[in-house]
Amino acid sequence: VVPPGATTIYVGGQNAVDASGTLVGGDDVAAQTRQVMDNVETALAAAGATLADVVSWTILIADGADINAAYAAAAPRLARDGDPPLVTAAVVAGLAVPGALIEVSCTAAVVR
Numbered sequence: 001v002v003p004p005g006a007t008t009i010y011v012g013g014q015n016a017v018d019a020s021g022t023l024v025g026g027d028d029v030a031a032q033t034r035q036v037m038d039n040v041e042t043a044l045a046a047a048g049a050t051l052a053d054v055v056s057w058t059i060l061i062a063d064g065a066d067i068n069a070a071y072a073a074a075a076p077r078l079a080r081d082g083d084p085p086l087v088t089a090a091v092v093a094g095l096a097v098p099g100a101l102i103e104v105s106c107t108a109a110v111v112r
Contacts, residue, residue, distance in 0.1 A: 002055060006109040009047045013060070013103040014039040015095065029065045029101045033073035036104045041077075044108055052080050053108040059089040065101040067091070074104070 002008065016025045016032035017039070025031035044050060057078060061070055067089075078087060085106075095103050 002109040003111050006111045007048075009044065009049050009053070009108040009110065011040055011043045011047075011106045011108070013058075013096075013105045014043065015097040015100045015103050017097065023097060023099050025101075026099075027101075029061070030069045030073040032101050033070045033104075036102055037074060037077045040104055040106060044106075047108075047110075048112075049108040049110050051077050053110050054085050054106045055109050056086040056107040057088065058105045059087065060092045060095060060103040061089065062095055062101045063091050063093055070102050 014036050016023055016035035018024050018035070023032075024035050025033075041051060044053065059070075059074070061067055078085070095101075097103075
């Protein structure tokens with residue numbers, strides 16, 4: 001339950017691109033996942049939030065990518081004390097960014 005008065009922040013699908021828009025990580029889904037999570041943290045920080053404020057995650061993984069490696073790379077940043085966030089994951093045929101193996105979006109709630 002999002003507390004009354006919380007500011008809701010929506011972070012759209014993040015891929016493993018660096019500041020110049022270049023896909024990083026190649027065929028390594030764990031490396032791509034780490035970059036994706038860095039990008040999510042940057043987007044949240046720009047809105048005054050942190051990973052601890054996330055109430056819902058959506059994770060899309062390209063068919064054929066190693067789901068276990070992706071989860072292992074993301075898990076330390078998804079975990080938190082207290083009520084866990086909702087996590088939804090799906091395997092998809094492909095993603096909009098050529099070569100992308102994972103895309104993550106989230107919703108955060110911040111009480112100010």
